[in-house]
Amino acid sequence: MLRYAKLYLCLIFLSCEANAIPLEDSQDVANLFGLKGLSENNAPGATFIEGDIAVPLKNGRTAFIRSPKWPDGTVPIEFDSSYSTEQKNIIIGAMLEIMKNTNNCIRFVWRTTNTPVWLRIHPGQGCWSFMGKTQSSGPQDLSLQIPGCVYHQVALHELIHALGFVHEQTRPDRDQYVRIQTQNIVSGMEHNFDVFSRTDADTLGLVYDYGSIMHYRSDAFSSNGRPTIVPTTSVGKSWESKMGRGEKMSDLDIQKLKKYYSCS
Incomplete structure (x- = not known):
């Protein structure tokens, strides 16, 4: 039996197409990546490097950069209930882009009651993520603030941080x-x-x-x-x-x- 439930993205993703959603001309991508304009990025028990990368206060820059990968490229997820279906679709579109372009080598799946660590996507303060799998148990936060951060390219950027990449x-x-x-x-x-x-x-x-x-x-x-x-x-x-x-x-x-x- 599979350890993780399959992520049936198309049940929630309305078009099943992971196309980027262009920003309006008035939008500044620098704002969306937490570099200016939005509420200052804030994560309990963490500090920030490079604007939008959360680092556990107990860790230094070196300890953080060596954070482990998600085992087998499988990232269990859950959404905060504050997101609308449309907002979830935008974020899932970014996940689909990653899955499609890695031939499902990297997979986002729904967390189950037995999932030890999962990515909790919530509308916190700012647009930010930890880098790589930093938790040994429980939820690992990724923040996409409402309003201001729920855009395809911003979700994609933060998800790739969560997969282990810096700028x-x-x-x-x-x-x-x-x-x-x-x-x-x-x-x-x-x-x-x-x-x-x-x-x-x-x-x-x-x-x-x-x-x-x-x-x-x-x-x-x-x-x-x-x-x-x-x-x-x-x-x-x-x-x-x-x-x-x-x-x-x-x-x-x-x-x-x-x-x-x-x-x-």
């Missing part, structure tokens, strides 16, 4: 691809651009991805509207106005997920 611009080799303009960063927010060491983070042997759903916008945490992240390669310069504005996973995002979870 693209904090990978160990980022200085070969972008320059951080510290003079334009809001005072006190500089730590959000700290780079991980090769000991603490793995690039998985894949190239830097300016188009990643996990990349900051070029003006993230800007104090004056000027860029805080400037691409330094010819390829990157063509991406400057598009960084952090993706509506779906890039090809490299998919490759990274599949490689990290040993998908065939």
Whole structure:
């Protein structure tokens, strides 16, 4: 008998299509990723790095980055009852995109009464997630605030954090691809651009991805509207106005997920 009940997504997902839902022109993706504008991200018993990644207070940055994967790529979930069916459909659409693009190697399933650890998706304060499987028992929170965070690309971004990934611009080799303009960063927010060491983070042997759903916008945490992240390669310069504005996973995002979870 299967340990986890199958997630019959189409019973709740109205169209069974995991297409991105475009943001209205007035929406600022930086707001939606918890970088500015929304209520300040807040998680009981946790602090934050990189804006929207929750870290247990007992852990340091290194302990956090080494959080384990979800066993067998299976992530049990439950929704807070505050979400409407339409809002659940949007979030499930992001799950379907991950499942489809990993050939169901990564699976989201409904939690059961016997599930030891599960992802509890709730409308907390801000848009945020822990990284990887950080709990040994009970619920692990992922917050998608109402209003402000329930968008396909925001849910996708936070779900990928929950699967174990940090932001693209904090990978160990980022200085070969972008320059951080510290003079334009809001005072006190500089730590959000700290780079991980090769000991603490793995690039998985894949190239830097300016188009990643996990990349900051070029003006993230800007104090004056000027860029805080400037691409330094010819390829990157063509991406400057598009960084952090993706509506779906890039090809490299998919490759990274599949490689990290040993998908065939």
